[in-house]
Amino acid sequence: MTSRTIAAAIGIGGALWLTGCAAPYAEPPAGANTATVDFVRPLTSTNATILAFDDAKYCGNPRTALKPADATRPIRVLAGVPTALGASFVRTSGTLIYRCGVSATFVPQAGKQYKMTASYPTNAHVCRAGVVESDDGRSWHAINARYRTYRINPSWGTGSCPGLTDADVAFMRDKTRSEDGSTTLSDLSDLLTPQ
Numbered sequence: 001m002t003s004r005t006i007a008a009a010i011g012i013g014g015a016l017w018l019t020g021c022a023a024p025y026a027e028p029p030a031g032a033n034t035a036t037v038d039f040v041r042p043l044t045s046t047n048a049t050i051l052a053f054d055d056a057k058y059c060g061n062p063r064t065a066l067k068p069a070d071a072t073r074p075i076r077v078l079a080g081v082p083t084a085l086g087a088s089f090v091r092t093s094g095t096l097i098y099r100c101g102v103s104a105t106f107v108p109q110a111g112k113q114y115k116m117t118a119s120y121p122t123n124a125h126v127c128r129a130g131v132v133e134s135d136d137g138r139s140w141h142a143i144n145a146r147y148r149t150y151r152i153n154p155s156w157g158t159g160s161c162p163g164l165t166d167a168d169v170a171f172m173r174d175k176t177r178s179e180d181g182s183t184t185l186s187d188l189s190d191l192l193t194p195q
Helices: 012-021 166-175 186-191
Strands: 005-008 034-040 047-055 060-066 075-078 083-093 096-106 113-119 128-134 140-142 146-149 151-153 158-160
Touching: 047 113, 060 083, 075 083, 083 113, 083 128, 096 113, 096 128, 096 151, 128 146
Parallel strands: 034 113
Antiparallel strands: 005 096, 034 075, 047 060, 047 083, 083 096, 096 146, 113 128, 128 140, 151 158
């Protein structure tokens, strides 16, 4: 799921926000149940900012986990709660600026390792992301995650995703393994639409 925005080069303020003016991401405190997420860097010709969102439902309140020039490193995220991570790309061509944003929402499990890939190839009109999981760091498999467009408003330096639906929450609840091996995670109930 992707989007593309074309703007005149005068939208520099929005480009600056995307490259690191959002508040920095703060990892969970020591002793919290966490999982690690590593990032596979996109093509070097594309500027990408890796974001972690405080609001997983709508990709609200973005935090900069990695700026385009930062060395790739794993980050720790809380386990057992919905986590939304995103990639915000900026690509220039002459006087045009192309922006593309994508997010992946999933429920990390304590002690697991995750990798997020994101790309916005030079000849593509869309950007993509994917998340895989490992128990041991050697064998990786796909997980059930919701991928959504992260729409960027460069004038305001903000963005959002379409809200998670009850079906999205049910998908993550039914398909995500809990620590005891069951398939229900009650801590997702806060995302359900009130009845």
